[in-house]
Structure formats: C-alpha cells, structure tokens
Amino acid sequence: MRMKLTPDEASFRTHMRDFFQEQIPREVRERAAAGESREPEDIVEVQRILHAHGYAVPNWPTAWGGCDWSPVQEHIFLDEMHLAHVPEPLTFNVDMIGPVLCAFGSPEQKERFLPGTANLDLWWCQGFSEPDAGSDLASLRTSAVKDGDAFVVNGQKAWTTLAQHADWMFALVRTDPDAPKRQQGISFLLIDMTSPGITVRPVRLLDGSVEVNEVFFSDVRVPAENLVGELNRGWTYAKFLLGNERTRVARVGVTKNRLSLAKRLAAGAPSGAGTLLDNPLLRARIAELENELVALELTLFRATSGEADQTAIASILKLRGSELQERTTELIADLAGPAGLAASGHHDDVPAWAQRSIRSYLTHRKVGIYGGSSEVQRMIIAQTLIGR
Ligand SMILES: Cc1cc2nc3c(=O)[nH]c(=O)nc-3n(C[C@H](O)[C@H](O)[C@H](O)COP(=O)(O)OP(=O)(O)OC[C@H]3O[C@@H](n4cnc5c(N)ncnc54)[C@H](O)[C@@H]3O)c2cc1C
Numbered sequence: 001m002r003m004k005l006t007p008d009e010a011s012f013r014t015h016m017r018d019f020f021q022e023q024i025p026r027e028v029r030e031r032a033a034a035g036e037s038r039e040p041e042d043i044v045e046v047q048r049i050l051h052a053h054g055y056a057v058p059n060w061p062t063a064w065g066g067c068d069w070s071p072v073q074e075h076i077f078l079d080e081m082h083l084a085h086v087p088e089p090l091t092f093n094v095d096m097i098g099p100v101l102c103a104f105g106s107p108e109q110k111e112r113f114l115p116g117t118a119n120l121d122l123w124w125c126q127g128f129s130e131p132d133a134g135s136d137l138a139s140l141r142t143s144a145v146k147d148g149d150a151f152v153v154n155g156q157k158a159w160t161t162l163a164q165h166a167d168w169m170f171a172l173v174r175t176d177p178d179a180p181k182r183q184q185g186i187s188f189l190l191i192d193m194t195s196p197g198i199t200v201r202p203v204r205l206l207d208g209s210v211e212v213n214e215v216f217f218s219d220v221r222v223p224a225e226n227l228v229g230e231l232n233r234g235w236t237y238a239k240f241l242l243g244n245e246r247t248r249v250a251r252v253g254v255t256k257n258r259l260s261l262a263k264r265l266a267a268g269a270p271s272g273a274g275t276l277l278d279n280p281l282l283r284a285r286i287a288e289l290e291n292e293l294v295a296l297e298l299t300l301f302r303a304t305s306g307e308a309d310q311t312a313i314a315s316i317l318k319l320r321g322s323e324l325q326e327r328t329t330e331l332i333a334d335l336a337g338p339a340g341l342a343a344s345g346h347h348d349d350v351p352a353w354a355q356r357s358i359r360s361y362l363t364h365r366k367v368g369i370y371g372g373s374s375e376v377q378r379m380i381i382a383q384t385l386i387g388r
Helices: 007-023 025-033 040-052 071-083 091-106 105-119 232-247 252-267 278-303 309-341 351-368 376-385
Strands: 124-127 144-145 150-161 168-174 186-192 198-204 210-223
Touching: 007 071, 007 198, 025 040, 025 232, 025 351, 071 252, 071 278, 071 351, 091 105, 091 124, 091 186, 091 232, 105 376, 144 168, 150 186, 168 232, 168 278, 186 210, 186 232, 252 309, 309 351, 309 376
Parallel strands: 124 168
Antiparallel strands: 144 150, 150 210, 168 186, 198 210
C-alpha cells in the first residue's frame, strides 16, 4: 500500500489549502473554529463559493458538476476543508440526495433538482428514521398510498436534522405493507416541505441547541413524478446513500484540529513547576489519541486505495471516527475542569473555549448514534469480516 503523496497529490494539497484560506471569508472560518457552529447562512455562503469554483460537489459525476478526482484527492479536499475550519457543505445535498439522483433519478428529476441542490438553492433533509424505526430502519411505517397521480403520505419521521430550514425532504415510505420481506415494500419519495399537511416540531438536544425535529404527515399529497427509481425499490437506494454517509463522518481533519487545540491549551496551563502538558498521564492520553487518529487516517487511505473490504470499511470509519470525536471532546472538557461548568456564555472571566467545552462534549455524544449507532456498526463489521 502506498501512503506517501505523489508530487501531484502534494501540490493538490497546497492548492486546496491556499484556496480555503483565500476564498472562504475569515469570519466564517473563525465562527466555525470558535463554536463549531452550523449557522445556515454560513453553510449556504460556503457552498455557493465552492460551487462558483467548481468544488461544491466533487463526488458527483462530471456531467453534474463533479471533479473526477481520485479518492485520495477527495480525501485531501475534505481534510484541508476541515483543517481550515470551513463549514462543510450540506451533507444531505452533497453526499446523500445528489448522488442518489445522479445514480437513480429520472432525467426530469436530475434537471429539476441537481443544479439547485449543488448550489444550495434547495435545502434537503433526510426523512428515514421514525419513532420505532432507527437501527431497525426496515420497520418504518410512514405510508404512501397511490391516489390518481399522487401518493398520499401519512405518518411521522423522527430526528430529522435541520428540517426547520429544509425546502425538500427525501423520505423512505412504505408503499407495500404486504411485501414478503419488509425491505421490499419501501419506496424513496421527494417531498416538498411546503406541502399542506406537514408539521415540523423541534426537539431540543443535550447541549440546548435545536437541530433535530419530528416531522408529521397528515394526508400529504406528493406527485407521483417525485418517486425516485422504481416503486418498492427504495431500500436499494437507501443502502447506497447510507454507505456514503458513513464514509464521510470519519472527520479526521476535525479531530486533528481538536487534538492540536488540546495540546495548545495544556501547554498554556501552568501546573506545578511546568504546564499540564508535562503531566505524564495527560501526555499518554494525548499520544494514544494521536496514534489512533493516525491509524484512522491510514484506514481511510486503505479504503481509498480499494484494498479493503468496502462493505466493512464504511462501518469501520464511522465507528472509529465517531469514537475519536467523542473522546477528544471529552479531553477538552477535562482540560476545562470546573471552568467548563460556566456554560452560559456570560462569564467574562472564563475563556470562551472552556465555556463551550461541556456543550461540545454533550453534543458529540450524538455522533455514535446518527448514521447508524456504534453497536450496529460493530455488528456489521463482525458479520462482514468474521461472518458472525
Ligand atoms: C443528533 C441526531 C441526528 C439525526 N439525524 C437524522 C436525520 O437527519 N434523519 C434521519 O432519518 N435520522 C436521523 N437520526 C436518527 C439516527 O439515525 C437514529 O437515532 C439511529 O439510527 C438509532 O436509532 P434509534 O434512535 O431509533 O435507536 P434504537 O435503534 O432504538 O437503538 C437504541 C439503542 O439500542 C442499540 N441497538 C439497537 N439495535 C441493536 C442491535 N441489533 N444490537 C446491538 N445494539 C442495538 C443502539 O445502538 C442504541 O444504543 C439522527 C439521530 C441523532 C441522535
């Protein structure tokens, strides 16, 4: 396996590093670096700048704005984006519905949705999970019944991230309740969020933010032309989409940034005759995290080189990437100590990073749940690699 970048890849890295520094406004990057914020305006602004330079949807086919990059280039692009603290383009658009429409959408759907999806003129949300259908997604019950030239949708979606900003939802719905296998009775629908009969109810998360929602459907009419692919084949398209989602959540660059921050903070915190960074236990903890992060990045390179089992690799990246995000936010909260309890943002005597540390720790518990929980990823890895 080749780990060293070729001269072309190294110059591509330099190009992307300069691009993010020069083209993405400093305030946007500073806001993201400070609060790890997901301000909708910042996400829209960044995605449109990327789109103007041809970088919004590098993973799509070139006919629809993709860059035809190698997997290594795609990794470098993401890594540099994270290292520069650039808010990521909207994953629901770029990594989820866009690739699904490119692969399975009708020509009319591609023309109608792909340009606005790439430029974030259309904000999408993901309507998969339901109150009794998360890990066991195939048990979803939201129904879509054909009525003339439309489907009538009834039911409820849960945990729908950023649905409060969404123009459209891509949703899994049950179209054949009598199918011999539950997976065979599911279809993939595009639903206009302004349709009569839709109610969005916010859910407050552990850190106090409102990012996820419940979405209710009451006799919502969805034109039949908004069915993606074939009726009752939605499970196939969903599996394609979830593979992309899991690969993207490794977020190696974000964790690199957080570990650098931890080292800077520890080096600046007096302790005994030196600083906290001289503490052997803390040094060992940071070294262990750094080693595991290097291992994750090497695994990512193995994934991109095509050497690893592609079914298992998405789950391995999701699992290890989530764990490292959880453990590094815990490290920062530990460095803050009691100062982290001043989480209100109104304590001038407590540094801002310390005030944010507990909120960040709390909100990062979610990364081991969304996109498939860590337990479920372990099961997939075991089944795929050791057949149990
Ligand atoms: C912050 C956040 C954002 C989200 N955003 C979205 C979104 O935008 N769109 C969307 O569709 N969904 C979204 N989700 C939903 C997410 O995909 C589900 O929460 C996830 O799949 C787990 O499902 P569940 O919550 O129903 O938990 P359950 O499936 O009920 O699981 C509960 C617990 O049991 C464990 N468990 C379940 N099955 C097994 C098993 N077979 N073996 C071992 N352990 C098991 C799980 O690991 C978990 O710890 C989001 C979730 C969160 C937390």
